[in-house]
Amino acid sequence: xxxxxxxxxxxxxxxxxxxxxxxxxxxxxxxxxxxxxxxxxxxxxxxxxxxxxxxxxxxxxxxx
Numbered sequence: 001x002x003x004x005x006x007x008x009x010x011x012x013x014x015x016x017x018x019x020x021x022x023x024x025x026x027x028x029x030x031x032x033x034x035x036x037x038x039x040x041x042x043x044x045x046x047x048x049x050x051x052x053x054x055x056x057x058x059x060x061x062x063x064x
Contacts, residue, residue, distance in 0.1 A: 005023050005025065005032065008034075008035055017040070021040045022042065022046060023038050023040065024049065025037055025038060026038070028053065028055060
């Protein structure tokens with residue numbers, strides 16, 4: 001079983017997601033599968049993006 005946004009990216013680009021890469025959502029909607037909203041990146045890039053937008057959860061129950 002795979003997540004829909006990962007399948008959408010792979011079908012659009014006709015390739016597997018490279019090792020060490022994730023699929024980031026430009027729209028910040030985790031359920032989005034629109035190919036123009038999806039891009040390759042690293043987890044570090046994703047965290048920087050979340051921090052810049054103020055969208056990363058903080059508190060005692062988060063692993064960050």
